[in-house]
Amino acid sequence: MAWWRNRFVWVAVILLGVSATVVLLVERAGSGPASADHLFGQLDRRLVATLEQLEPEQHQGHGEHARDVAEETRIVCGVRVFGVEPAEATTVSEVRTAYGFHLCGVAEPNRPWDWAVKLVGPIVVAMDSEPPVVQVAEATTEVPFVERVRQLFPERYQEQALKESLGEQSMRELRQRYDQAAGL
Template sequence: MMISRASLARWYRNRFLWVAVILAVTGGAVVLFRATGPDAQPADLQGQIVARMRTTLEQSNPEQHQHAGHTAQQATTGEQAKPAVICGVRVYGHEPAGATTLAEVRTVYGFHLCGVAGQGYPWDVAVKLAGPVILDMSTEPVGIRVVEATADTKFVDRLREMFPPKYAEVALKEALSDSEMADLRRRYDAAAGL
């Protein structure tokens, strides 16, 4: 079989083209895998703040949320296992407002709804920790302050004392989005073994 120089040149050109396509596709797949892997960090600042807020609240003890009068259910097994805290969050804003990286964020204002997921405890009977919350990101561990009424101050007045006006107004009207609530319930049921 005789191969012409033109055919040979075309074959070499196509071979390099196919190698470039394969490299581009596999490189894209590697980038896509890294961006969607289990430890992936959201690319946008808002997503990073939400992830940090949720992680901070879920890794803290219910007592660290500073809610008065709540105690967590104890596991019914022979050992005293710590029940998981599963949280849904909504960020109202952060300071400084002009921050462009998570490292620059000092304070986060938002809302949290957490369920203490003791094994076999359905959502409806779980201890819940909820309300407007402030995270002090400048400390380690992150400081958590919830807005609660005191003996001397009503809840709304306390909220306005603790939150800047633009975030306080949002906090009086909005809690979790429907999608965040659905995700919270799904993760709670999984943690509670339901």
Template sequence: MRPPAEPTPDIAPRPEPAPTSASTAPAAQRLRRWPVLLVVLLALALPAAALLVLNPQWIHGSGSGGLPDRLRISLAQRAVVMLESSPQIEHLGHDEDNAGPRRVMCTLDPFGVDPPAATTVAQVRWVYALHLCVIGQDGTPWDYATKSAGPVAIGLGNPPAVRLPVPQLDYRTQVRQLIPARYQSQAFGSFAHPQLVAQLRQRYIAQVASAPTR
């Protein structure tokens, strides 16, 4: 008598999991990261956009003390004319024994105005600036010409007013009295646009220093 046959094990093939590409999971993770990155980028960009809207002069460029370039340049052109014809500059270093004709040339770099919220030249009553003036007879080299430099306050009224520190009194005290406190750092600083000094020097050399001595 034969022993009963042992049951045959179930050897039917089981479905194997579908092969997964090595790049599928990272790609899915990268796709899920995009919304997060977009939210972060928008959060960073919105404050910057708001600043540009609130301060449009940052787009177009600003000059000394935050003055827009267009206002700064227009004020400088008007104030230079007043400065070059002012008695304080015209008579500076004048030698009565050598009273020949002299040329006065100035440049000016505004850093503030009064009222401080003025946006047009017509609204400005006072201009606060650093100035450089050079005074000399024809043929006088730049290094030997009389010069005036430092902070100045120029009133744009009629008649105009020019206020400069005078040599007889303490310089820093005079500047603090002459220039509003909000502009003190610029008043004791240097030209924010040094090219103005270079341009004045070139103009003086071409028109005065190089002119034949009379």
């Protein structure tokens, strides 16, 4: 009997084909969100570096606290990007605008995190300039916070901008970096 007439060979060929199809579908299904997660992770790191290079007084929208810190301070930040323009961007160089949330601590020597000045809130970052230009959604006496978020963020990102925070891992890393910078 020839091998191509053996039903066990055909069952094996069919199983191999189905297995290959399943593997391809799983990889393809994972490429969308995984690509977005990878892009957002790269943007998170870039924006952390951008924010940490600013002097405390350059952190617009954080009130007088950012101006009243000691000279020997260091800004330590965490960022979580949750949207980009254009939405179909797959590389950092394609991103014109990033939307996210930031939390920075002003690390003064021996000052614990709980007592640190914190700079926090949703941000819009123009990525088409060097360095990127950061806008913080801030409340003023004329414009309430929620209205300012609506002015800065496209509708599809407004809900996230109003409730977003850092993830557990990012928060842990931020606290460790803060403690190091504060000498704790």
